[in-house]
Amino acid sequence: MFDVITFGSAAWDVFLKPGDSKIIKDKKFITGRGVCFNLGSKVDVEDVDFASGGGGTNTAVTFQRQGFKTAYCGKVGNDISGKEILEELQEEGINTRFSKTTDFKPTNQSIVVKSLEDERTILVYRGASELLSKKEIPWGELKTKWIYLAPLSGKLSGLFEAIVDFAKKNNIKVAANLGNSQLYLKKDLLKRVLKKLDVLILNQEEASILTNIPYSKEAEIFKKIDEMCDGIAIMTKGETGVSLSDGKFIYKAKPLKVKVVDKTGAGDAFSSGFISGFIKKNDIEYAIQLGVANATGCILKWGAKTGLLKKSDKFKKVKIEKEPCTLNGLCLFKSKVRQ
Numbered sequence: 001m002f003d004v005i006t007f008g009s010a011a012w013d014v015f016l017k018p019g020d021s022k023i024i025k026d027k028k029f030i031t032g033r034g035v036c037f038n039l040g041s042k043v044d045v046e047d048v049d050f051a052s053g054g055g056g057t058n059t060a061v062t063f064q065r066q067g068f069k070t071a072y073c074g075k076v077g078n079d080i081s082g083k084e085i086l087e088e089l090q091e092e093g094i095n096t097r098f099s100k101t102t103d104f105k106p107t108n109q110s111i112v113v114k115s116l117e118d119e120r121t122i123l124v125y126r127g128a129s130e131l132l133s134k135k136e137i138p139w140g141e142l143k144t145k146w147i148y149l150a151p152l153s154g155k156l157s158g159l160f161e162a163i164v165d166f167a168k169k170n171n172i173k174v175a176a177n178l179g180n181s182q183l184y185l186k187k188d189l190l191k192r193v194l195k196k197l198d199v200l201i202l203n204q205e206e207a208s209i210l211t212n213i214p215y216s217k218e219a220e221i222f223k224k225i226d227e228m229c230d231g232i233a234i235m236t237k238g239e240t241g242v243s244l245s246d247g248k249f250i251y252k253a254k255p256l257k258v259k260v261v262d263k264t265g266a267g268d269a270f271s272s273g274f275i276s277g278f279i280k281k282n283d284i285e286y287a288i289q290l291g292v293a294n295a296t297g298c299i300l301k302w303g304a305k306t307g308l309l310k311k312s313d314k315f316k317k318v319k320i321e322k323e324p325c326t327l328n329g330l331c332l333f334k335s336k337v338r339q
Helices: 055-065 080-092 154-169 187-194 204-211 218-228 266-281 284-299
Strands: 002-007 011-018 022-025 033-036 045-053 070-073 075-077 100-102 108-114 120-125 144-149 173-177 199-203 232-236 242-245 249-253 320-324
Touching (some): 002 055, 011 080, 045 055, 045 080, 055 070, 055 080, 144 154, 144 266, 154 173, 154 187, 173 266, 199 266, 204 232, 218 242, 232 266, 249 284, 284 320
Parallel strands (some): 011 108, 144 173, 199 232
Antiparallel strands (some): 011 045, 022 033, 232 242, 242 249, 249 320
16 A cells, blocks of 8 residues: 555756856747847856756655555656666656656656746657557555655646546545646636545646636635635745635645755655645644645755655744635635545
């Protein structure tokens, strides 16, 4: 019996810091800014590093380091990157017997380009991970207390309902961090699945897309998500922290102030840290504190896994604000935390 089985991508990340680049402002870019290099010439790189990534494997490492018996179910290419990732997971003590390899596509790859302003641009190749099929999952062998679903991108999102339905039929708790591919699934399907989740995790943009409400209107967002999901709803907000609703209260916490080295994997670190804390103590405030601490450890090191906390690590606790769920002065009290 496993404590947690994670699903999601496995990737090989290359981190680059180019020496000769420029940031320009232009409304043609979604963010209003772009990073530019000289066209048709070589660009010197000041620093380069390599590490494994992907939501499925990043979160598996947190769970294992926090003392949980963990397995990873996913797919990698039959290549050097895929072999390196699986070997790394095994060295961490994570069971990889549910993982598959394929010759049809290489392992997912990401090139993380760090700019002059310490922002990053990620070039993503979605390869083997999205080729995992329903028939390749050994359903009868998935004996676990929790299933954690990292963002299921591309074709992999087609497994979302099947995995959640399996979990519910077998009394397995489910935490899901939704990605864009899942948010744009058919509305009826999404409505069915969200009702069955124990923990739903979204960032601000994703929460806004799901509810069709501007992310600045937190109370309205949580009111709508509370109606859609019977579990705990979490909205991560990057540099401004995290907000969470359990149907009775809204919890808020700001991040610890540290010098950021690399933000890659910070969302995975918070999410898996939160679930680890919740499994341990069934206490939302402690879970938030462990989640923030794990994300802080992550951003202090290069790569998505290097700085993840171990069970024995001591960590600084953040202050947590707690207030009743209200909208326009009206109480939205509704107990929905599943024990």
